[in-house]
Amino acid sequence: MFHKEGYKIIFITLVSFIAGILLLDKFVELAWLKMTLQLVLLFFLLIVLQFFRNPKRVVDHSIHNLIAPVDGKVVVIEEVFEPEYFKDKRLQVSIFMSPINVHVTRYAMSGKINYSKYHPGKYLVAWHPKASTENERTSVVIENEVFGEVLYRQIAGALAKRIVNYAIEGTEVVQGEDAGFIKFGSRVDLYLPLGTEVNVKLNQKAVGGKTIIAVK
Numbered sequence: 001m002f003h004k005e006g007y008k009i010i011f012i013t014l015v016s017f018i019a020g021i022l023l024l025d026k027f028v029e030l031a032w033l034k035m036t037l038q039l040v041l042l043f044f045l046l047i048v049l050q051f052f053r054n055p056k057r058v059v060d061h062s063i064h065n066l067i068a069p070v071d072g073k074v075v076v077i078e079e080v081f082e083p084e085y086f087k088d089k090r091l092q093v094s095i096f097m098s099p100i101n102v103h104v105t106r107y108a109m110s111g112k113i114n115y116s117k118y119h120p121g122k123y124l125v126a127w128h129p130k131a132s133t134e135n136e137r138t139s140v141v142i143e144n145e146v147f148g149e150v151l152y153r154q155i156a157g158a159l160a161k162r163i164v165n166y167a168i169e170g171t172e173v174v175q176g177e178d179a180g181f182i183k184f185g186s187r188v189d190l191y192l193p194l195g196t197e198v199n200v201k202l203n204q205k206a207v208g209g210k211t212i213i214a215v216k
Helices: 005-025 032-053
Strands: 066-068 074-081 088-097 104-105 109-118 137-144 149-154 162-165 178-183 186-192 211-214
Touching: 005 032, 074 186, 109 162, 137 162, 149 162, 149 178
Parallel strands: none
Antiparallel strands: 066 211, 074 088, 088 186, 104 178, 109 137, 137 149, 149 186, 162 178
């Protein structure tokens, strides 16, 4: 199953693939060259299809668990100053997504959206220290009675050229549901209250909607 944000790109890529195969078959006579170019077109199609895949996952809903919002590798676990919304110290947990990861963003917990803002910016590599404050990004704050307010930030990377955010201020959201999409390589930062018990380690692989990031 594919994410709706990829339907247009998948359609264009599929049409281009079919047209390319037909043109190569008509105009390229060398068998080895024709086969090579057809394989290149097939590889490109498969890359686009796998990037926009949207696997359905059964979420074990729990108000005491904060789950991974995306697939990827845990690259940061540290206490930092969060300057945009909280303006105080928070526990940051960051997950880096490579181009081969599923890029669907899911709500890490159920609750009310208190804040949702888009910021235009640069396209530094997603693991760059300044990516959190200088890259194109969206910041969303969810609140519930157990964790209080938790901020997650979708951050564009060097290849990502569009962030899709479905969070609307004032609405109630459900843990594990679709919260958006980041196209072509990126990162998500979570800002948790100090003292939150983190359930993951650095370099651990996280699975969106499944891996428990923190408990309280």
